[in-house]
Amino acid sequence: MAHREHHYQVDVEWTGNQGKGTESYKTYSRNFAVSAGAKPTINGSSDPAFLGDASRWNPEDLLLASASACHKLWYLHLCAEAGISVASYLDHAEGTMVEGEKGRFTDIVLKPQIVIRAGDDAERARQLHHKAHELCFIANSLNFPVRCEPQIRHAEC
Template identity: 45%
Template sequence: MAVHEYTSRIVWTGNTGAGTRSYTGYARTWDIAVPGKPVVPCSNDPLLGGDPGRMNPEDLLLSALSACHMLWYLHYAAEAGIVVTGYEDTPVGWGKVGPGGAGRFVSAELRPVITLAPGADVAVAEAIHHRIPGVCFIARSVAFPVTHAPRFRFEP
């Protein structure tokens, strides 16, 4: 098996002057600074006092899961002769928080709307989704079930 290495740089930006001297005295903000790529400003989940205008870890995980699925979908569609002209997903993830405050994702559903060129076989287009969980790097790495509820439309 080939080994792939990924790197990232997380830089805490929430020191408001006193560091972590008190629990409420610092901001839960940071930047993702991957070399050679735009910086992504992040924050805690808004339910935990984070900035709702910034990406949070839960957003990033769900987005990565959806993007990985999309890329494999497009790959398999091209191989199958299914011409995809548009792909948009609005995935939903569900989490639970335990009595001690620790939470985790319990499931996610990908809900892509896929635009197909006229004449595409919808049964073949649908079947592609079932192949992806076995190859998607992110889906194979998460410890919760991921389901799919695709909708298809055709170009006018």
């Protein structure tokens, strides 16, 4: 298979200069705006533990959301190919980050709750998560484990 390259571009603009720039650690806001063409702007900040605004997305939230969304997209694709009809998919993903000499994520656990069509093969639906994980671009780019603990149930007739 030929390798294809895909390129992405976003603008991340710091919007937190409160008049004194970064004169000291507490004189500036951590707020930023992420934009990409005509897409809606994402308002971000740092985690509140690092003086950020809790009402805004932080980089850690966005990393977790990226891993979850990528896995979901592959999973839906694989289910469609396998003839398994997914009626709903809700992931309660969790990530752990530790501070230290070098702060880093240590793991992500995806916890999707999936409803499939009555009569579809639930075990096959569960197995497709392994394949989705193998194909996930984001998980393949991370240097820590991404686990998946799916709950699959059939739709009520």
